[in-house]
Amino acid sequence: MATLSVTNKAPSLVGGAMIIGGTIIGAGMFSLPVVMSGSWFFWSLLALVFTWFCMLHSGLMILEANLNYHIGASFDTITKDLLGNRWNIINGLTVAFVLYILTYAYISASGSVIHHTFSQMNIDFPARLGGLLFALVVAFIVWLSTRAVSRMTTIVLGAKILTFFMSFGGLIWHVQPAVLFNTAEVNPSYLPYLVMTLPFCLASFGYHGNVPSLMKYYGKDPLTIRRCLLLGTLMALILYIFWLVGTMGNIPRPAFIDIAGKGGNIDVLVQALSGVLNSRGLDLLLTVFSNFAVASSFLGVTLGLFDYLADLFKFDDSPQGRFKTALVTFLPPIIGGVLWPNGFIYAIGFAGLAATVWAAIVPALLASASRKRFGSPHYRVWGGKAMIILILCFGAGNAIIHVLSSFHLLPVYK
Numbered sequence: 001m002a003t004l005s006v007t008n009k010a011p012s013l014v015g016g017a018m019i020i021g022g023t024i025i026g027a028g029m030f031s032l033p034v035v036m037s038g039s040w041f042f043w044s045l046l047a048l049v050f051t052w053f054c055m056l057h058s059g060l061m062i063l064e065a066n067l068n069y070h071i072g073a074s075f076d077t078i079t080k081d082l083l084g085n086r087w088n089i090i091n092g093l094t095v096a097f098v099l100y101i102l103t104y105a106y107i108s109a110s111g112s113v114i115h116h117t118f119s120q121m122n123i124d125f126p127a128r129l130g131g132l133l134f135a136l137v138v139a140f141i142v143w144l145s146t147r148a149v150s151r152m153t154t155i156v157l158g159a160k161i162l163t164f165f166m167s168f169g170g171l172i173w174h175v176q177p178a179v180l181f182n183t184a185e186v187n188p189s190y191l192p193y194l195v196m197t198l199p200f201c202l203a204s205f206g207y208h209g210n211v212p213s214l215m216k217y218y219g220k221d222p223l224t225i226r227r228c229l230l231l232g233t234l235m236a237l238i239l240y241i242f243w244l245v246g247t248m249g250n251i252p253r254p255a256f257i258d259i260a261g262k263g264g265n266i267d268v269l270v271q272a273l274s275g276v277l278n279s280r281g282l283d284l285l286l287t288v289f290s291n292f293a294v295a296s297s298f299l300g301v302t303l304g305l306f307d308y309l310a311d312l313f314k315f316d317d318s319p320q321g322r323f324k325t326a327l328v329t330f331l332p333p334i335i336g337g338v339l340w341p342n343g344f345i346y347a348i349g350f351a352g353l354a355a356t357v358w359a360a361i362v363p364a365l366l367a368s369a370s371r372k373r374f375g376s377p378h379y380r381v382w383g384g385k386a387m388i389i390l391i392l393c394f395g396a397g398n399a400i401i402h403v404l405s406s407f408h409l410l411p412v413y414k
């Protein structure tokens, strides 16, 4: 979850859209080309658009329920009041789980990115050590203060956007239609691999913790907040489509088998891209971009986890209190990262599984309960009962798919 820096004046529409877009676009996108290599471009496009649609509307459902409460009321208050204690506990647990597993994913990802960066300078830097050091630096910043995180995030986010356009502009020019449309393979089969991509799409479109924060910033202004959600999620969708074209148009489908076999982490992907690009400058840009992309999500998500745990364990805001919070925030994922440095793809999948509870199932239940209790006078998501049922099925379907694929019951492209 991205951090929001508090300002006195109401932020512009673009500001809110950027907050949403910035939270959505994170390390999750690096898992997409790898897990989508089986279903390849067109089917994956369909999965992306479908997930975008459902995740946008589940976010709007949180807004619908949220508008019946005081400004500043967050997930916890709304869920407890509308759905009762049991749902609230399940909700809280899955929120914590997503944040923990993402922190672990970022440690694993940053280790891999650092390893790749150094290996370009012909230095062999172990990924485990890279992840550990990176996590310690982030832990230090988070321990310092929220303001330090906010400043760092601003710098990193700026650099991320800049390097994104510079490197992706380059990637797009290199796209070969024959590779993108996979004309070399005779009778390829794509459809069986489609469903297993969904939990990864879901994780990559996660932002829902920020909906209550938007109400804090704009007040009860459903129109503006709705526009922010629409713009922010659309921004992510368009960027992800570019990203798919850029990767699948440059790396042939069969080459992804090898990438997935090596753990599917970012360094392997970037290496495969630079192999086909043959351009030193682009290669460097891509490496710089992946560093910033991981760093900004890392900062945002761990700050969210830090605040959540501080509140949960009632650790105070003194340096010692913050130190204790930093320990419970970072120690478990660091241990995970040192023991299993290549779990990035798995972790993103599990984030999708847990996120489906609080980003799809609970929002649909909230909207339904809010209509019964309050009649949703401020704002009501269109589509009536059918939309609620669609989002519920989307959430439950994602959970089932993830469980099936954990037991190797779904076809995997290899």
Ligand SMILES: N[C@@H](Cc1ccccc1)C(=O)O
Pocket (backbone or CB within 6 Å): 001, 023, 024, 025, 026, 027, 028, 029, 098, 102, 203, 204, 205, 206, 207, 208, 209, 297, 351, 355
């Ligand atoms: N969408 C983020 C992950 C995320 C999931 C759920 C909530 C917040 C963030 C990413 O791609 O990295």
